Structures are given as structure tokens and as C-alpha cells.
Amino acid sequence: MEEPGTVYFTGTAGAGKSTLVRAFAEWMRSAGYDATVVNLDPGSEVEDGGFDVDIREWVRLADLQDEYGLGPNGAQVAAADMIALKIFEVKQAVQELRSDYILVDTPGQIELFAFREASRAIVDALSGDRSVIAFLFDPALARTPGGFVSLLMLSATLEFRFRLPLVNVLAKSDVLTPEQLAEISAWADEPGQLYEAVTRDAPTPDVQLSTELFRAIENMGPLGGVVPTSAKETTGLEAFYQSCQRVFAGGEDLEPSQASGPE
Ligand SMILES: Nc1nc2c(ncn2[C@@H]2O[C@H](COP(=O)(O)OP(=O)(O)OP(=O)(O)O)[C@@H](O)[C@H]2O)c(=O)[nH]1
Ligand SMILES: [Mg+2]
Numbered sequence: 001m002e003e004p005g006t007v008y009f010t011g012t013a014g015a016g017k018s019t020l021v022r023a024f025a026e027w028m029r030s031a032g033y034d035a036t037v038v039n040l041d042p043g044s045e046v047e048d049g050g051f052d053v054d055i056r057e058w059v060r061l062a063d064l065q066d067e068y069g070l071g072p073n074g075a076q077v078a079a080a081d082m083i084a085l086k087i088f089e090v091k092q093a094v095q096e097l098r099s100d101y102i103l104v105d106t107p108g109q110i111e112l113f114a115f116r117e118a119s120r121a122i123v124d125a126l127s128g129d130r131s132v133i134a135f136l137f138d139p140a141l142a143r144t145p146g147g148f149v150s151l152l153m154l155s156a157t158l159e160f161r162f163r164l165p166l167v168n169v170l171a172k173s174d175v176l177t178p179e180q181l182a183e184i185s186a187w188a189d190e191p192g193q194l195y196e197a198v199t200r201d202a203p204t205p206d207v208q209l210s211t212e213l214f215r216a217i218e219n220m221g222p223l224g225g226v227v228p229t230s231a232k233e234t235t236g237l238e239a240f241y242q243s244c245q246r247v248f249a250g251g252e253d254l255e256p257s258q259a260s261g262p263e
Helices: 017-030 061-068 072-095 112-115 116-125 145-162 176-187 190-198 204-222 238-249
Strands: 006-009 036-040 102-104 129-139 165-171 226-228
Touching: 006 017, 006 112, 006 176, 006 190, 006 238, 017 036, 017 102, 017 238, 036 165, 072 112, 072 116, 112 145, 116 145, 129 145, 129 238, 145 165, 145 190, 145 204, 145 238, 165 176, 165 238, 176 190, 176 226, 190 204, 190 226, 226 238
Parallel strands: 006 102, 006 129, 036 102, 129 165, 165 226
Antiparallel strands: none
16 A cells, blocks of 8 residues: 555644645545544644544643643643654554545644644654645735745745645635735745735835845745635635645656546
């Protein structure tokens, strides 16, 4: 059996990770692929998230707060370390399901996920050779040039920390007008357009910082675009799947879709 493809859904708090994981899993199943959905968010309050493997079976944020008298942030830090200790149990539970794809929902506190050593241990334990990080751009931030550049920095940080290939995804694209969507796509596809947008406003310290950040990002290499998706309207899911496939195949030919699902 070929090694499963693992997709980590990351992004700022409320970017739409959990909703997209769920919509994508449903799309995959309707397209004839089997997927295991893993919840790695110990603070998730979703009762029925449709998770096949759920970290809350081992580590629950609320329990840590009660047991050790921790505040929400202290509990998150403790939870991240405790998850790392349980990760082989999680891995075993995932492997028993023998799916072709593993979709991993990550905690909302991205700084914890991105910067704790424990997260790296977690990702290393769960990832095979076919792994990709999906970084979700929240339209609330992505629609201004400065916000877009900040998200690119965060995305690059994740790529750098985890040393995994990364696909940028524009989540909740249904909340954007077609003009906004076209503008954001152009920023991702053409560095020149982004530069023009960043420097369009009067050179306040804000704009100067965005310009410097833009230069740093530009030097890192091509952005590779953003894939617009909407979990609400179930659009862009096939395109996202194809992007992941491209990564798994090392940029070579795409695996043909086995059946056509809703796009
Ligand atoms: N319009 C629209 N709203 C969405 C979409 N996806 C998610 N949302 C809304 O965005 C909010 C956050 O969604 P979640 O999926 O919980 O986001 P998250 O990134 O998992 O959030 P945390 O885990 O709390 O960081 C919810 O109110 C969702 O209903 C979408 O495709 N379109
Ligand atoms: Mg969530």
C-alpha cells in the first residue's frame, strides 16, 4: 500500500480550519477517496466534529485547566507538550484506519503550533514522505495588502519551522466580491502586483514595514499562488485536492480524479 498523504490545516484563529477539514473530508469521500480526520486541537469545543481520531480522548484543555489551576494560555502550552507525549498513540489509532489520506485539524492558537518544539515532534511523528501543510488565509486579513503580506510571512514561518511543502489557501472565499478575489489572486500570482498594492498608500511606517517584508518574501522564491476555497459553498475543493496531489507527486503528473465530486 502506498504511504498515505497527510494534510495539516493551519491558519490564524478562526480562519476556517475546522470547517474546511470537514467540508474537504466530505468532498473526498464523495469523490471516492477515503480520508481519516484527526483533531489535534485539545481546546476544540465542537461536540461532533466528525473526527475519526480525536486528541481530546487523551488531552483536554478544560481538564488541564481544572486539574492544574492553569489559565487558558498556560493550559495550551501544557497541552502542546502532553500531546507530544501521546502522539504515538494517536499515530497508532490513525494507522489502524488505513486511509489513503489523513486530514489534520490543528489548534487555533497558531503561535503555539508554529513555535513550540512539541509541535515539531508531533508533525514529525505523524508525517510520512507525502505530507503538506495547508495554510489558510482569512479573508478578513488577506483583503488588505499589509494583511496579505503579514499572512505570507506567517505562512513562510510555518514552512521554515516544519520543513514541509506548503500550499496557501484562501478560505471563506464566498465572503469576497469577485473583484476582491481577483485582486488577492493577482497578489499571490504576480509579485509586481503585490508590490504595487503595498506601496500604493502614503509611506507611513506601516507601509514601509510591509514593503520590507515584501522584499524578504520575494527573495524566498515564488509564492505559488493561493487556492480560493469556500467550505460554505463547497467550492475550490477539487483544486485544493489537485494542489496537494501535485506536492505529493513532487510536482509531476496529477493522479486522475476517480470520480467527479461537487466542486
Ligand atoms: N462564509 C463562510 N464562513 C465560514 C467558512 N468556513 C468557516 N466559516 C466561519 O468562520 C468561523 C470560524 O470557522 P472555524 O472552522 O471554526 O475556524 P477555525 O480556524 O477552526 O477556528 P479555531 O479553531 O477556533 O481557530 C465560523 O463562524 C464558521 O462558520 C466559509 O467557507 N464561508
Ligand atoms: Mg478549529
